[in-house]
Amino acid sequence: MNNTKKFRREPLTDTQLLMTITICIFVGMYLLAMLLFKGGFLHAQQVFDMLNDNASLIIVSCGLTIVMIGGGIDISVGAVTSLVVMSCVLYLNNGGNIFGSIRLALVIGLAFGVVHGFLISYLEIQPFIVTLAGMFFARGLTTILSVNPQKVDHDSFAALRAMKIEIPWLGYTAKNGNLIPARMELGVVVALVCVLLVFIMLTFFRLGRGFYAMGGNQQSALMLGINVKLTRFISYVLSGLLSGISGYVFMMHTGAGNATNAAGMEMNAIASSIIGGTLLTGGVGNVVGTLFGTLTLTTIKKIVVSSGLNDPWWQSITTGGMLCFFILLQSVVLSRRAKKKKA
Amino acid sequence: MQDNALLQMRKINKIFPGVKALSEVDFTLREGEIHALMGENGAGKSTLIKVLTGVYQMDGGEITVNGEKIVIHSPQDAQKHGISTVYQEITLCPNLTVAENMFIGREHNPLVNKKAREKKADKLLEELGIPARSTQQLGSCSLAVQQMVAIARAVDSRCKVLILDEPTSSLDDKEVNMLFKLMRDLKSQGVGIIFVTHFLEQVYEVCDRITVLRNGELVGEYLIEDLPQVELVAKMIGKELDELGALTYFEEEKKESGEVFYEAASLSSSDALPFDFKIHKGEVNGFTGLLGSGRSESVRAIFGADKVTGGKVKIKGEDVKITKPLDAMKHGIGYLAEDRKRDGIIAELSVRENIILALQVMKGFFKPISRSEAEAFADEYIKVLNIKTASKDTPIGSLSGGNQQKVILARWLLTHPDYLILDEPTRGIDVGTKLEIQKLVLKLAEEGVSVTFISSEVEEMLRTCSRLIVMRDRHIVGELKGADLNQTQVMKTIAGGESENEK
Amino acid sequence: MKSKFKNFFKGGLGQLAIPIIAICILVIFNLFRDPSFFSIAIQHNNDGNIVLSGNLISIINGASELAILAMGMTLVTAACGGQDISVGAMAAIAGSAFVKVLKSTSVINGGTVIAGFLLACVVAMLFASFNGTLVSVFKIQPMIATLILYTCGRSIAYWINGGATPTVSSPIINAIGSFIPGIPIPTPVLIVIAVAILFKLVFHFTSLELFTQSVGINGSAARLNGINSTFIKLLSFIILGICVAIAGSIGVSRLGLINHETLLLDIEMDTILAVAIGGNNLGGGKFKISGSIIGAYVIQMLTITLYAMKVSSTDVKAYKAIVIIILVVIGSPVIKSKIQKLISRIKARKQNTIAKGAV
Numbered sequence A: 001m002n003n004t005k006k007f008r009r010e011p012l013t014d015t016q017l018l019m020t021i022t023i024c025i026f027v028g029m030y031l032l033a034m035l036l037f038k039g040g041f042l043h044a045q046q047v048f049d050m051l052n053d054n055a056s057l058i059i060v061s062c063g064l065t066i067v068m069i070g071g072g073i074d075i076s077v078g079a080v081t082s083l084v085v086m087s088c089v090l091y092l093n094n095g096g097n098i099f100g101s102i103r104l105a106l107v108i109g110l111a112f113g114v115v116h117g118f119l120i121s122y123l124e125i126q127p128f129i130v131t132l133a134g135m136f137f138a139r140g141l142t143t144i145l146s147v148n149p150q151k152v153d154h155d156s157f158a159a160l161r162a163m164k165i166e167i168p169w170l171g172y173t174a175k176n177g178n179l180i181p182a183r184m185e186l187g188v189v190v191a192l193v194c195v196l197l198v199f200i201m202l203t204f205f206r207l208g209r210g211f212y213a214m215g216g217n218q219q220s221a222l223m224l225g226i227n228v229k230l231t232r233f234i235s236y237v238l239s240g241l242l243s244g245i246s247g248y249v250f251m252m253h254t255g256a257g258n259a260t261n262a263a264g265m266e267m268n269a270i271a272s273s274i275i276g277g278t279l280l281t282g283g284v285g286n287v288v289g290t291l292f293g294t295l296t297l298t299t300i301k302k303i304v305v306s307s308g309l310n311d312p313w314w315q316s317i318t319t320g321g322m323l324c325f326f327i328l329l330q331s332v333v334l335s336r337r338a339k340k341k342k343a
Numbered sequence B: 001m002q003d004n005a006l007l008q009m010r011k012i013n014k015i016f017p018g019v020k021a022l023s024e025v026d027f028t029l030r031e032g033e034i035h036a037l038m039g040e041n042g043a044g045k046s047t048l049i050k051v052l053t054g055v056y057q058m059d060g061g062e063i064t065v066n067g068e069k070i071v072i073h074s075p076q077d078a079q080k081h082g083i084s085t086v087y088q089e090i091t092l093c094p095n096l097t098v099a100e101n102m103f104i105g106r107e108h109n110p111l112v113n114k115k116a117r118e119k120k121a122d123k124l125l126e127e128l129g130i131p132a133r134s135t136q137q138l139g140s141c142s143l144a145v146q147q148m149v150a151i152a153r154a155v156d157s158r159c160k161v162l163i164l165d166e167p168t169s170s171l172d173d174k175e176v177n178m179l180f181k182l183m184r185d186l187k188s189q190g191v192g193i194i195f196v197t198h199f200l201e202q203v204y205e206v207c208d209r210i211t212v213l214r215n216g217e218l219v220g221e222y223l224i225e226d227l228p229q230v231e232l233v234a235k236m237i238g239k240e241l242d243e244l245g246a247l248t249y250f251e252e253e254k255k256e257s258g259e260v261f262y263e264a265a266s267l268s269s270s271d272a273l274p275f276d277f278k279i280h281k282g283e284v285n286g287f288t289g290l291l292g293s294g295r296s297e298s299v300r301a302i303f304g305a306d307k308v309t310g311g312k313v314k315i316k317g318e319d320v321k322i323t324k325p326l327d328a329m330k331h332g333i334g335y336l337a338e339d340r341k342r343d344g345i346i347a348e349l350s351v352r353e354n355i356i357l358a359l360q361v362m363k364g365f366f367k368p369i370s371r372s373e374a375e376a377f378a379d380e381y382i383k384v385l386n387i388k389t390a391s392k393d394t395p396i397g398s399l400s401g402g403n404q405q406k407v408i409l410a411r412w413l414l415t416h417p418d419y420l421i422l423d424e425p426t427r428g429i430d431v432g433t434k435l436e437i438q439k440l441v442l443k444l445a446e447e448g449v450s451v452t453f454i455s456s457e458v459e460e461m462l463r464t465c466s467r468l469i470v471m472r473d474r475h476i477v478g479e480l481k482g483a484d485l486n487q488t489q490v491m492k493t494i495a496g497g498e499s500e501n502e503k
Numbered sequence C: 001m002k003s004k005f006k007n008f009f010k011g012g013l014g015q016l017a018i019p020i021i022a023i024c025i026l027v028i029f030n031l032f033r034d035p036s037f038f039s040i041a042i043q044h045n046n047d048g049n050i051v052l053s054g055n056l057i058s059i060i061n062g063a064s065e066l067a068i069l070a071m072g073m074t075l076v077t078a079a080c081g082g083q084d085i086s087v088g089a090m091a092a093i094a095g096s097a098f099v100k101v102l103k104s105t106s107v108i109n110g111g112t113v114i115a116g117f118l119l120a121c122v123v124a125m126l127f128a129s130f131n132g133t134l135v136s137v138f139k140i141q142p143m144i145a146t147l148i149l150y151t152c153g154r155s156i157a158y159w160i161n162g163g164a165t166p167t168v169s170s171p172i173i174n175a176i177g178s179f180i181p182g183i184p185i186p187t188p189v190l191i192v193i194a195v196a197i198l199f200k201l202v203f204h205f206t207s208l209e210l211f212t213q214s215v216g217i218n219g220s221a222a223r224l225n226g227i228n229s230t231f232i233k234l235l236s237f238i239i240l241g242i243c244v245a246i247a248g249s250i251g252v253s254r255l256g257l258i259n260h261e262t263l264l265l266d267i268e269m270d271t272i273l274a275v276a277i278g279g280n281n282l283g284g285g286k287f288k289i290s291g292s293i294i295g296a297y298v299i300q301m302l303t304i305t306l307y308a309m310k311v312s313s314t315d316v317k318a319y320k321a322i323v324i325i326i327l328v329v330i331g332s333p334v335i336k337s338k339i340q341k342l343i344s345r346i347k348a349r350k351q352n353t354i355a356k357g358a359v
Helices: A014-037 A044-069 A077-093 A098-122 A127-145 A155-162 A186-204 A206-216 A218-223 A228-254 A265-275 A287-306 A312-342 B045-052 B075-080 B098-103 B114-128 B143-156 B173-188 B200-206 B229-237 B242-251 B295-303 B325-330 B340-344 B351-363 B371-384 B401-414 B431-446 B458-464 B487-495 C002-033 C055-062 C064-080 C087-104 C110-136 C142-160 C171-177 C187-205 C208-217 C219-224 C229-255 C267-277 C289-308 C316-331 C333-358
Strands: A164-173 A179-185 B005-016 B019-030 B034-038 B060-065 B068-070 B083-086 B161-165 B192-196 B209-214 B217-223 B260-269 B275-280 B284-288 B308-315 B318-320 B333-336 B419-423 B450-454 B467-472 B475-481 C041-044 C050-053
Touching: A014 A287, A014 A312, A044 A077, A044 A164, A044 A179, A044 A186, A044 A206, A044 A228, A044 A265, A044 A287, A077 A098, A077 A127, A077 A228, A077 A265, A098 A127, A098 A155, A098 A228, A098 C316, A127 C267, A127 C316, A164 A186, A179 A186, A186 A206, A186 A228, A186 A287, A206 A218, A206 A228, A218 A228, A265 A287, A265 A312, A265 C142, A287 A312, A312 C110, A312 C142, B005 B045, B019 B034, B019 B045, B019 B192, B019 B209, B034 B045, B034 B173, B034 B200, B034 B229, B045 B161, B045 B192, B075 B083, B083 B143, B098 B114, B098 B143, B114 B143, B143 B161, B143 B173, B173 B192, B173 B200, B192 B200, B200 B229, B209 B229, B217 B229, B260 B295, B275 B295, B275 B450, B275 B475, B284 B295, B284 B431, B284 B458, B295 B325, B295 B333, B295 B419, B295 B450, B325 B333, B325 B351, B333 B401, B340 B401, B340 C219, B351 B371, B351 B401, B351 C208, B371 B401, B401 B431, B419 B431, B431 B450, B431 B458, B450 B458, B458 B487, B467 B487, B475 B487, C002 C267, C002 C289, C002 C316, C050 C055, C055 C064, C055 C187, C055 C289, C064 C087, C064 C187, C064 C208, C064 C229, C064 C267, C064 C289, C087 C110, C087 C142, C087 C229, C087 C267, C110 C142, C110 C171, C110 C229, C171 C187, C171 C229, C187 C208, C187 C229, C187 C289, C208 C219, C208 C229, C219 C229, C267 C289, C267 C316, C289 C316, C316 C333
Parallel strands: B019 B217, B034 B192, B034 B209, B083 B161, B161 B192, B284 B450, B284 B467, B333 B419, B419 B450
Antiparallel strands: A164 A179, B005 B019, B005 B060, B060 B068, B209 B217, B260 B275, B260 B308, B308 B318, B467 B475, C041 C050
């Protein structure tokens, strides 16, 4: 019993530790990029661009982080996003209105979440298989809706799309002397609100702590009086809902639907969560980390492009390398901790 | 007589596929009493507890609390009715903080007030004398502290019925006393406590009443004064204890002779400090000491179970290197691990596969044991050790604890070891099997096998061992043999120099 | 005899029940839909060989790569409690290595093909050991560890091919991809049979099965019994690597070209599905290779059935998903226990009536 009564700072929990590492690496990497490549990296617009391009990925990753904290996995998120895009585009083009399309997006996302959650938590089927089937279903449905790319042709939606938040003081002066303000799309606001809400839910709400408990030790969570089945169910519903939102944001960004939309997004989302410090084993992770995970991934890609490595395969190889680095780092950090605890 | 009955269970039935785990069991708990629930493994204690806590659904019978009939479908239901449980295995979440573990799942407010809850937790921890901080991650606490946190949680939930399912198996004496004090406090507040344990002495120290189960049936309910220890044991195993007498016969045959089989000089591992040790052929020795004294870690070092960091090892006088379990096995050493569930059984594999596993490993990857050979081995040892299993193809996980332990023993006996290390082979198993295992140890020794025997029950070690190595704070502090082998001497050595001042 | 039969149903078929039922339903469904669906015709192909053709043949032939990968995946699943999602990408790499060797000589003969295949094996085993090391030494979840190669594997194949999609044409490659002259059965099917026999032999002459299951169910206990669990896990990945090389080579031979983007695309998902439909627990432990093989054919039969029903290849996924969900729901533990309860209740009622009758 070497616990002294004296006050001292608590050591970081696993979640905090992994998140801190990610944020530090992101900041370090970005600073390095600013020093080495200057150019775009010196403008705030660079960060906003990264957010603009990845708003829907961030939202999807939030949902995935919730599921992963609870010890599950949802690989249908990309496909659901794609399905939402396609159905909303068709809906709008066939005389739907904005509110109807938003409702449609949410309903599709929720429906997938509810079915996944029910099959996984109440029928106890392996999450990987259920969400794999969900992925197949959503992808198949998307192509059934339309094999050809569809462009949105809808006035009020175009107006909504055009809405951008301009922050003049973060802008820069272009060569011709015009001040170009930093532009942020509406989707980014949605994404950041999602991150914030999910963060609050995970940190301050009974439900959120329930996810952590369930991921830490499912049996214990049950014994502690947590309704594990319901909690797990909700985690998939939330993930589905966020996929729906992500689909809408995706559509706002691209303004068109395509059967190959958001291809491979589920793996990018998993990668973001992992880099952000979420463990697939459950119980450890944080959405703020996930946000930085997404940014880290994007920054790497930007750096690769800035280095003049324009071949497309460089991007994925560096992404793979980065992923490898983070995975190893986490493994080493956590196993060292475990050793320390023992001694 | 039942006017102050707090909890009544009437004619409880529980059927598992193929087994009737409980049949028509009655149980009554009164206000302000500590009630021991006793029985061999497989008697149905755990099942009864799990029915009461909503982990299992009963197939018949009724439960009343304060005279009101209740239905329990889940642990939450149980908590709602004031029934709290502390399980043998830690059932908390290691990734959450201590405070969270104490309050999660009990609050109704969807918003969590972290500060208030931490304050409350710290107060309670201090009251109960638990050495932990509320903001600490639970995983960074020792097992004993985690157990105490679980109890603190139950205490705080103002439960009417507190179930302690083998809470003491991972606690040392000091902590057990702390727990007992806590139990008596709660009792005086009118809480009814159900205490499940395998330590008979503890039952007589703290309990008021005993209910005995056997084979899923009620044997009876007794006041503690009316049931001497020997009779209790007899009730539990369902036969008179002739065999207890038989064991004392062996006692005189304890011997120390022959060549030295195994010798270690300043052997150390990642978990054990350097120590010297030797054992003769056909000798039974024991490692004793409190939990965390390093007794398990030391024998693990002998077997190479943890990373060996230094020291010299001789077997039959020859220098050998043992750095991993396979090395030890090749030199004729077998090791039955302390934690059967975690380190022993391969739960989903059949009894047969579990029995041949170690021999198969020793034979090597490219020489598999044929099915017919394996079946012959399994049949042989099921008979020799009297393993109760439906068939040799039954998954070991569905056997009772004692029979699982026998299968693991069979696994090592099959390798015909020269030196067998048994770390707590009798923990958590019934009295009858305990005796069988003790006898087996003595028989093995007679056949020339060296045995190291570890048990948290000193009495048991005195019966079987001819030499006891006493450890304290990860050091060997004494070696007892001959006339020194008695309870008082052992206790004194374990407690160390200061012990004379105490009692 | 009767008890043996019963035991077979209880123990042996228990795990295989779902895939076998699935196959039966699919067969019956197809027979109803089109009685000639399974008819096998004897034809002369372009090279003038006598070959078998028909839907059944194309099902069995088309599932070859899947079946081979599923066998390897079963081992990885059992030992590591997780799946390798990089098999498709690794197959692209192995296929590229295979083509690289074939392209290096002007004349493709038996020797070059063997050399190419061996190089493909070595390359696949190397990448598989990378995965295996992450999983076994660094204790990283398989899905996460293999995510790395999943992300960048096809790019590596792109790099090996120099960004092109080289074609190979040779009678030997053609023979591997379709038919060996004189043998009417597609060669990939023969290869599947050979691999399955190889697995059977390995299980018979080594303790791989027992050790893998032990490691998968209880790694800690396995270690204390002297099993080198790191090695077993690594070995399972290496065996999967060989399977990947075989599947990749077949894939290349079928088309006569290597396309790093499309070779065995998305096969990892189908492979995992085959393992799961075969009744194997994706969390590791006990396994049955035969289940996974049947699972692979179930998936292929489903796909071909849908094609035969004029479902376009892009839409197949949606229907596949529905069937998968139905299969796993039937196989789910909750539904199973409900059915069991129902059966026991019916039995009890029967016994009651019999007892009454006796009185």
